[in-house]
Amino acid sequence: MSGLLADPATRAVAVRHAKPSADMVTDPDVEVRLALADHPALQASMRDQLAEDPDIFVRNAIAARVDTPAALRDDLVTTLETDDPRLEWFLSFARQTHACPPPAPTPEARSREQAEELLARAGL
Template sequence: MPYRPSELAADPDSDVRAAVAAHPDLPPGLRDLLAEDQDIFVRNAIAARADTPPTLREQVVATLEPDSPLAEWMLSFSRGTHTCPPAAPAPAIFTRQQAESLLAQAGL
């Protein structure tokens, strides 16, 4: 017997509710219900949906307060807000003569 979306949206497993929240055919009523879910990843899935109205998205995002940097990093990918840290500067390029001089100064 197949499950109804409303049953899955009430599943005790937050991974199931998050999958329902990300489903492309999610009815607006369930979207609005899941926007108030207790689990941060379920709410994040609602915020990441293209069909979530901007006002609702802002309300949901305001509730996304992760308890660790790792959770923040994971949440950022779903909503497309992830930014990579700046690249490390390239090391200096030395000529062979400069490199040998530096090695000699270091006693090597």
């Protein structure tokens, strides 16, 4: 495992299977910190450090953890606000706060004659 953790190409994936360590919290690779934020054996002290991570996805992963205290989660959510609705929607999936758009309304039923008339008007 130590060889995989030492290799930059495999480090982020190996973190998921390794024992969390303090050096992982400050790793320059955001993918390593993100994998650590999702680690099931993450210690509370490391969780609290990652809650202050500069990367919005790492903070979002910490907010999504079931063992994150409610007060910390509430504080984190305020740091996840963005003007980009697509990013906001994407971030909401980890915390399961997303809302899918309502389904498109079903068009009213038309008779064959009405459908043929509409197609004729459209030149089809």
